[in-house]
Amino acid sequence: MSTLPLIFIDGDQGTTGLQIHERLRARQDLRVLTLPAAERKDAQRRAEAINSADIALLCLPDAAAREAVAMISNPRVRVIDASSAHRTSPDWVYGFPEMAAGQAEAIATALRVSNPGCYPTGAIALLRPLVQAGLVPADYPLNIHAVSGYSGGGRAQVEQYEGAEAAHAAPFVTYGLGLQHKHPPEMQLHAGLSQRPLFVPSYGAFRQGIVLTIALQSRLLPAQASLERLRATLQAHYDGAHYVTVLDAAQSESTTQLDPTRHNHSNQMSLGVFGHAGHGHILLCAVFDNLGKGASGAAVQNLDLMLTR
Numbered sequence: 312m313s314t315l316p317l318i319f320i321d322g323d324q325g326t327t328g329l330q331i332h333e334r335l336r337a338r339q340d341l342r343v344l345t346l347p348a349a350e351r352k353d354a355q356r357r358a359e360a361i362n363s364a365d366i367a368l369l370c371l372p373d374a375a376a377r378e379a380v381a382m383i384s385n386p387r388v389r390v391i392d393a394s395s396a397h398r399t400s401p402d403w404v405y406g407f408p409e410m411a412a413g414q415a416e417a418i419a420t421a422l423r424v425s426n427p428g429c430y431p432t433g434a435i436a437l438l439r440p441l442v443q444a445g446l447v448p449a450d451y452p453l454n455i456h457a458v459s460g461y462s463g464g465g466r467a468q469v470e471q472y473e474g475a476e477a478a479h480a481a482p483f484v485t486y487g488l489g490l491q492h493k494h495p496p497e498m499q500l501h502a503g504l505s506q507r508p509l510f511v512p513s514y515g516a517f518r519q520g521i522v523l524t525i526a527l528q529s530r531l532l533p534a535q536a537s538l539e540r541l542r543a544t545l546q547a548h549y550d551g552a553h554y555v556t557v558l559d560a561a562q563s564e565s566t567t568q569l570d571p572t573r574h575n576h577s578n579q580m581s582l583g584v585f586g587h588a589g590h591g592h593i594l595l596c597a598v599f600d601n602l603g604k605g606a607s608g609a610a611v612q613n614l615d616l617m618l619t620r
């Protein structure tokens with residue numbers, strides 16, 4: 312009998328699950344369990360697979376993820392949930408290792424880890440250190456804009472852009488106009504905001520990658536919140552982080568545009584602070600792959616932390 316840890320991917324045929332599978336394919340330090348196509352939605356087979364695993368990776372819609380958790384009877388099974396079902400639940404560890412001191416350790420020892428959402432990853436990465444340093448007030452009236460690749464919408468949206476009707480797919484779509492998107496509560500909680508941020512998501516006719524931007528007005532910030540101070544605070548927070556980089560002053564100066572696909576197929580995220588002191592305008596930016604640091608890459612990063620225990 313092998314003693315290598317057994318990892319079950321529930322939802323391995325979906326957008327996130329396929330990419331996790333791909334990332335784990337060549338690994339010699341673990342075994343990956345998936346169900347045959349005909350059984351992948353069979354509740355009994357899923358329950359058996361989950362309960363036989365050391366770590367179950369849930370790459371499912373929220374309802375199916377909740378169902379999967381309810382199936383667990385083996386107290387030793389650990390879970391990484393990629394869905395948004397548990398991201399604000401106090402019983403789950405939020406799977407963003409760079410977010411705060413001690414977070415990586417909390418993930419490493421956790422039984423239940425909720426992977427962050429794609430858009431929240433960028434928003435929280437930018438805001439949390441600045442709010443904590445008192446440079447962005449917790450009640451700042453925030454507007455968060457983001458443009459994602461269409462794969463953020465999962466298989467159904469990928470089909471629209473890559474299937475038979477692809478020629479009719481819109482080149483660019485702004486959505487969530489009811490301002491009820493599922494992500495603001497997750498952003499608010501983990502960024503330490505006292506108000507719900509306003510979030511305007513869009514997607515374009517490219518497969519994957521995100522540019523997320525947050526505009527700030529200096530007159531609404533504390534006097535010490537200069538562009539340089541904001542940048543230095545983020546640099547200090549992410550100093551030594553493998554996957555998160557903050558553009559320095561020279562890099563920011565020479566950057567005139569942001570390409571959402573820049574970090575595709577990696578777990579990297581770049582953060583930038585741009586602005587014009589004379590106008591009192593500051594722009595916080597995050598660039599990353601919605602299927603990398605925004606989903607599958609982050610899940611594998613968390614898996615690796617959990618495998619250390």
Ligand SMILES: NC(=O)C1=CN([C@@H]2O[C@H](COP(=O)(O)OP(=O)(O)OC[C@H]3O[C@@H](n4cnc5c(N)ncnc54)[C@H](OP(=O)(O)O)[C@@H]3O)[C@@H](O)[C@H]2O)C=CC1
Nearest residue numbers: 322324325326327370371375393394429463465466601606
């Ligand atoms: N795409 C992204 O950028 C990101 C996605 N996520 C999250 O990851 C999760 C998965 O998303 P994504 O991969 O995009 O979605 P997909 O729709 O691409 O994949 C979901 C998969 O789950 C399967 N599935 C649905 N219901 C069940 C069930 N009851 N039992 C077993 N399998 C089931 C689906 O099968 P079928 O298609 O046959 O129904 C599909 O293969 C979501 O909760 C999403 O919020 C997180 C971060 C980013």
Ligand SMILES: CC(=O)N[C@@H](CCC(=O)OP(=O)(O)O)C(=O)O
Nearest residue numbers: 395428429430459460463464514
């Ligand atoms: C482009 C696009 O359609 N995006 C999806 C992202 C949803 C998603 O999967 O969100 P998580 O990252 O939290 O799981 C949307 O906005 O509904």
